[in-house]
Amino acid sequence: QKEVEQNSGPLSVPEGAIASLNCTYSDRGSQSFFWYRQYSGKSPELIMSIYSNGDKEDGRFTAQLNKASQYVSLLIRDSQPSDSATYLCAVNRPGGTSYGKLTFGQGTILTVHP
Amino acid sequence: NAGVMQNPRHLVRRRGQEARLRCSPVKGHSHVYWYRQLPEEGLKFMVYLQKENIIDESGMPKERFSAEFPKEGPSILRIQQVVRGDSAAYFCASSPWGLGDTQYFGPGTRLTVL
Numbered sequence: 001q002k003e004v005e006q007n008s009g010p011l012s013v014p015e016g017a018i019a020s021l022n023c024t025y026s027d028r029g030s031q032s033f034f035w036y037r038q039y040s041g042k043s044p045e046l047i048m049s050i051y052s053n054g055d056k057e058d059g060r061f062t063a064q065l066n067k068a069s070q071y072v073s074l075l076i077r078d079s080q081p082s083d084s085a086t087y088l089c090a091v092n093r094p095g096g097t098s099y100g101k102l103t104f105g106q107g108t109i110l111t112v113h114p
Numbered sequence: 115n116a117g118v119m120q121n122p123r124h125l126v127r128r129r130g131q132e133a134r135l136r137c138s139p140v141k142g143h144s145h146v147y148w149y150r151q152l153p154e155e156g157l158k159f160m161v162y163l164q165k166e167n168i169i170d171e172s173g174m175p176k177e178r179f180s181a182e183f184p185k186e187g188p189s190i191l192r193i194q195q196v197v198r199g200d201s202a203a204y205f206c207a208s209s210p211w212g213l214g215d216t217q218y219f220g221p222g223t224r225l226t227v228l
Contacts, residue, residue: 031214032214032215034216034217036219042221042222043205043219043220043221043222044157044205044219045219046216046217046218046219049216088156088157090157092214094213094214099170099212099213099214100145100147100162100169100170100209100212100213101147101159101162101170101172101173102147102149102157102159102207102217103159104149104156104157104158105156106155106156107156
């Protein structure tokens with residue numbers, strides 16, 4: 001079982017629709033969760049961090065965390081063609097010797113078509 | 115504020131040469147992380163450093179790779195005797211406090227080994 005799993009996609013949605021990206025993780029001790037966006041040939045760019053169960057909203061983006069189900073998701077409302085990118089879920093498990101390490105999923109490719 | 119800076123942005127080396135990758139963190143950040151992204155693969159943690167200390171090097175290959183973050187100057191990732199399999203994008207990230215806080219990524223160094 002991979003430590004962090006994402007559907008690789010590609011996920012294709014029409015402009016203006018809601019894009020839903022999902023991520024599951026295997027380590028129950030994980031405490032910090034991040035969504036990054038990566039355009040082709042570029043570096044990861046932080047979209048959202050979430051640390052507590054529930055929803056966190058920032059503009060068109062909403063992150064949802066359910067630690068009991070070991071599940072974190074990202075919703076993008078009113079999707080735009082400029083949202084087309086690879087979305088990376090990253091998980092951190094503070095404590096021990098690995099507290100600086102982010103473990104990434106393989107990424108979900110999102111395409112928003114006009 | 116300047117973000118994380120990395121240089122060079124592109125580096126070409128022949129097999130057997132040395133590669134030195136530099137990273138200057140966000141001003142005020144004392145935690146630096148290196149990640150590698152192989153072609154068509156996800157981001158993989160390599161090493162976590164604080165000033166003058168290696169905190170976690172669990173992701174570093176056992177041979178040829180080393181990293182440092184001196185009291186003065188940038189963090190350096192050094193790859194000795196490069197091989198074609200080292201061709202990848204190397205990203206540096208920094209954070210202010212460690213312990214699972216948000217990591218901000220630099221633009222990366224694309225290493226090509228001929």
